[in-house]
Amino acid sequence: MRRAVCPGSFDPVTWGHLDVIGRAAQLFDEVVVAVGINPAKQHLFSPEERIEMLREACAAHPQVTVTSFSGLLTAFCQAQSASTIVKGVRGTDDVGYELQMAQMNHAQSGVETVFLPASAAHGFVASSLVREIAGLGGDVSAFVPAPVLARLSARLAERGAQHAAPGDLPG
Numbered sequence: 001m002r003r004a005v006c007p008g009s010f011d012p013v014t015w016g017h018l019d020v021i022g023r024a025a026q027l028f029d030e031v032v033v034a035v036g037i038n039p040a041k042q043h044l045f046s047p048e049e050r051i052e053m054l055r056e057a058c059a060a061h062p063q064v065t066v067t068s069f070s071g072l073l074t075a076f077c078q079a080q081s082a083s084t085i086v087k088g089v090r091g092t093d094d095v096g097y098e099l100q101m102a103q104m105n106h107a108q109s110g111v112e113t114v115f116l117p118a119s120a121a122h123g124f125v126a127s128s129l130v131r132e133i134a135g136l137g138g139d140v141s142a143f144v145p146a147p148v149l150a151r152l153s154a155r156l157a158e159r160g161a162q163h164a165a166p167g168d169l170p171g
């Protein structure tokens, strides 16, 4: 049984993430989508909210489970008996950053990383841009599932979108 971990901030999940998760589910018997918890980072959505959105969006894939992790990703992979990390890469900037982490993760634990190139349709989609555009009143309906869009609109309305500067958040 081959189990992979698909980690990320998912703040919020986009169609780009879901494309990678769906393709990973075709390559592995089980995929554990793991929301990274980093208390030092500010997020628009709590880990619980990000997990709920992911579970709803991944409901069509029975072999995909969603949870969170904190601390070292490699320790989480080992605890999950997963020997592979799956990461989507959108371009050379992603590759440069992800390659170093993949090499470090492999050096310290032996856990391998598989890179999936973003589909052309989603290669420009990033949660940070979705937050920024939505926060400035733009239309992001093409980039996230409808339930995520509804939560995004509600959260930005709560915060007063023009003042929240959600694009300043990482991820």
Ligand code: PNS
Pocket (backbone or CB within 6 Å): 007, 008, 009, 010, 035, 036, 037, 071, 072, 073, 074, 100, 101, 102, 104, 105, 171
């Ligand atoms: O979607 P993101 O923000 O690129 O996800 C980043 C995440 C959560 C995958 C990354 O921050 C991570 O792997 N965190 C775990 C901490 C860790 O293992 N650090 C060592 C990296 S070599």
